Amino acid sequence: MNANTAEARQASQRGTAGGLSRPLEDTLDTRHGAILYLDDVTVSFDGFRALNKLTLDIGVGELRCVIGPNGAGKTTMMDVITGKTRPDSGSVFFGQTIDLTRHAEPEIAQLGIGRKFQKPTVFEAMSVQENLELALAGDKSVRASLMARLTGAARTRIDELLVTIRLADLRQRPAGLLSHGQKQWLEIGMLLAQEPRLLLLDEPVAGMTDAETEKTAELLCSLRGRHSMMVVEHDMDFVGQIAQKVTVLAEGRVLAEGSLAQVQADERVIEVYLGR
Amino acid sequence: MSQPYTLRLAAAAGPRAATFATALVLGLLLLLPLAHWALPAGHALHVSAYTLTLVGKILCYAVVALAMDLVWGYTGLLSLGHGLFFALGGYGMGMYLMRQIGRDGNYQSELPDFMVFLDWHSLPWFWQGTEHFAWAMLLVVLVPGLLALVFGWLAFRSRIKGVYFSIMTQALTFAAMLLFFRNETGFGGNNGFTDFKRILGYGIAEPATRALLFTATVLLLGAALWGGQRLVRSKFGRILTAIRDAESRLMFCGYNPLYYKLTIWVVSAVLCALAGALYVPQVGIINPGEMSPANSIEIAIWVALGGRGTLIGPVLGAGLVNGAKSWFTVAFPEYWLFFLGFLFIAATLALPNGVLGLFGKKGDRA
Numbered sequence: 300m301n302a303n304t305a306e307a308r309q310a311s312q313r314g315t316a317g318g319l320s321r322p323l324e325d326t327l328d329t330r331h332g333a334i335l336y337l338d339d340v341t342v343s344f345d346g347f348r349a350l351n352k353l354t355l356d357i358g359v360g361e362l363r364c365v366i367g368p369n370g371a372g373k374t375t376m377m378d379v380i381t382g383k384t385r386p387d388s389g390s391v392f393f394g395q396t397i398d399l400t401r402h403a404e405p406e407i408a409q410l411g412i413g414r415k416f417q418k419p420t421v422f423e424a425m426s427v428q429e430n431l432e433l434a435l436a437g438d439k440s441v442r443a444s445l446m447a448r449l450t451g452a453a454r455t456r457i458d459e460l461l462v463t464i465r466l467a468d469l470r471q472r473p474a475g476l477l478s479h480g481q482k483q484w485l486e487i488g489m490l491l492a493q494e495p496r497l498l499l500l501d502e503p504v505a506g507m508t509d510a511e512t513e514k515t516a517e518l519l520c521s522l523r524g525r526h527s528m529m530v531v532e533h534d535m536d537f538v539g540q541i542a543q544k545v546t547v548l549a550e551g552r553v554l555a556e557g558s559l560a561q562v563q564a565d566e567r568v569i570e571v572y573l574g575r
Numbered sequence: 576m577s578q579p580y581t582l583r584l585a586a587a588a589g590p591r592a593a594t595f596a597t598a599l600v601l602g603l604l605l606l607l608p609l610a611h612w613a614l615p616a617g618h619a620l621h622v623s624a625y626t627l628t629l630v631g632k633i634l635c636y637a638v639v640a641l642a643m644d645l646v647w648g649y650t651g652l653l654s655l656g657h658g659l660f661f662a663l664g665g666y667g668m669g670m671y672l673m674r675q676i677g678r679d680g681n682y683q684s685e686l687p688d689f690m691v692f693l694d695w696h697s698l699p700w701f702w703q704g705t706e707h708f709a710w711a712m713l714l715v716v717l718v719p720g721l722l723a724l725v726f727g728w729l730a731f732r733s734r735i736k737g738v739y740f741s742i743m744t745q746a747l748t749f750a751a752m753l754l755f756f757r758n759e760t761g762f763g764g765n766n767g768f769t770d771f772k773r774i775l776g777y778g779i780a781e782p783a784t785r786a787l788l789f790t791a792t793v794l795l796l797g798a799a800l801w802g803g804q805r806l807v808r809s810k811f812g813r814i815l816t817a818i819r820d821a822e823s824r825l826m827f828c829g830y831n832p833l834y835y836k837l838t839i840w841v842v843s844a845v846l847c848a849l850a851g852a853l854y855v856p857q858v859g860i861i862n863p864g865e866m867s868p869a870n871s872i873e874i875a876i877w878v879a880l881g882g883r884g885t886l887i888g889p890v891l892g893a894g895l896v897n898g899a900k901s902w903f904t905v906a907f908p909e910y911w912l913f914f915l916g917f918l919f920i921a922a923t924l925a926l927p928n929g930v931l932g933l934f935g936k937k938g939d940r941a
Contacts, residue, residue: 408829420824422817429813439830441838447810493828
């Protein structure tokens with residue numbers, strides 16, 4: 300037990316060094332260096348196996364890119380991790396001890412997994428600042444929401460986030476009026492506001508201009524080490540800019556894993572994905 | 576196409592002026608009962624019982640519209656069964672008013688007339704205690720509140736949304752209407768409750784009683800506006816609009832929409848019930864017709880016409896539609912429903928943000 304708490308404290312120190320304002324879940328046990336394990340996960344929709352005995356793990360502080368052709372199961376995998384879809388079989392663990400298949404979406408978010416959708420999804424009727432405020436870590440109960448006042452610490456945190464996502468000048472603008480790229484950033488900012496340990500980003504640069512893509516790559520690289528990240532992307536240039544390790548999915552399972560150069564050289568990958 | 580000057584003025588003056596104007600109108604409304612009760616019938620400023628009842632009825636509808644807007648305009652849950660909560664509140668009050676008749680009914684019995692007519696010899700269990708005003712008021716709040724809680728819990732937990740949710744609410748009010756139409760249910764069948772004599776011992780048609788009931792209605796509307804304003808401007812209110820606009824995003828922010836939806840759903844139902852409880856003694860009748868699906872749909876029309884997602888809008892909408900209705904049904908009785916349909920289509924096409932949309936940008940959540 301003692302060793303366990305010591306480890307947990309160590310893990311939480313790693314986290315707070317990254318600029319998080321709340322203590323991390325002491326219960327999150329990442330002793331073996333991995334923050335997420337998927338083991339033998341199968342999901343079928345009407346007989347179609349979206350995930351087929353998928354086994355994958357993400358290390359603490361790692362930035363993992365996941366690529367794969369359409370229908371490879373990338374989004375289904377994110378659905379399983381975030382509790383939107385229940386796997387037919389297999390296990391999904393956050394750290395060593397938390398079984399994610401037993402939790403609903405809001406609980407998983409509270410545990411420290413943030414998810415960005417493929418289509419940028421922000422609260423359009425609210426200002427940029429209000430969007431971030433709603434996403435901030437804290438008590439998310441009805442009772443707390445009725446009493447909530449914006450504290451000084453929260454303001455400071457929002458200011459920091461606005462700088463990080465380059466929207467400081469637009470804080471009062473309704474989110475619905477932002478450009479596509481700015482909405483993507485706002486959504487990433489909202490994820491960061493949750494102070495997650497693991498970020499899942501589904502096509503974060505889809506529809507962005509080259510300049511915006513480059514800035515996003517910078518942003519994600521700057522988060523490396525502080526947060527563990529899993530990025531699903533089709534844009535190979537972007538993957539090249541950020542990737543350490545790339546996982547190729549095909550037909551619901553891992554086809555290859557390694558550096559971008561390694562997987563690009565892999566015969567099977569060329570066949571199913573890179574083509575020609 | 577320039578807007579009329581007054582409208583531009585209102586838009587420029589902003590939300591503070593809107594609050595002031597609302598308070599002013601509510602204040603003026605409080606003078607009506609005084610003009611009914613204190614001034615003699617011949618006086619130029621005397622307000623007739625007919626007018627007072629009509630305005631009182633419309634104010635009850637305005638509270639319902641506001642309650643509907645909290646769930647539809649702000650949270651995105653289109654209920655087509657809100658008339659049920661209104662009617663249940665009305666029935667709760669109606670039970671008390673029936674008991675207040677005492678032995679003054681047609682059959683001079685302690686039992687309400689319809690029970691004598693059905694040859695019942697004692698009160699059913701659910702009528703016990705309804706002679707006490709406090710217990711009846713508790714029923715007014717608890718019965719619709721609990722029904723909303725159970726229905727909402729089942730529907731929201733199963734993540735029923737959109738048109739499916741609307742259809743379920745419509746089915747609920749329809750089923751309740753059929754149930755209440757049966758004599759055996761114990762609520763007077765298709766005749767419902769009427770011929771009330773007294774409330775709290777005072778004659779129900781007396782000017783002072785009417786004046787007080789009207790005043791209570793204005794106060795309820797004022798309290799609903801004030802409370803609603805505080806609610807929608809709080810973080811809770813912003814979470815409601817977040818449910819409306821991007822529920823999955825909200826879930827992945829760590830909020831469980833179930834409890835937020837349930838809270839506003841029950842608050843809205845209870846507000847409707849309170850309006851129903853004030854409606855019945857003023858109008859003098861409650862019957863299962865109040866639960867008809869058409870009534871609930873009409874509530875949605877008031878809100879859409881006035882302006883969803885604003886608090887004043889639905890109140891104006893209820894006033895406009897019902898004001899027009901009372902004039903139309905007298906002047907051109909056959910054409911009222913055509914006019915209502917036309918109003919809805921015209922509002923949808925020409926005023927997507929409702930009447931209040933004329934006054935300024937949509938973000939003006941007054």
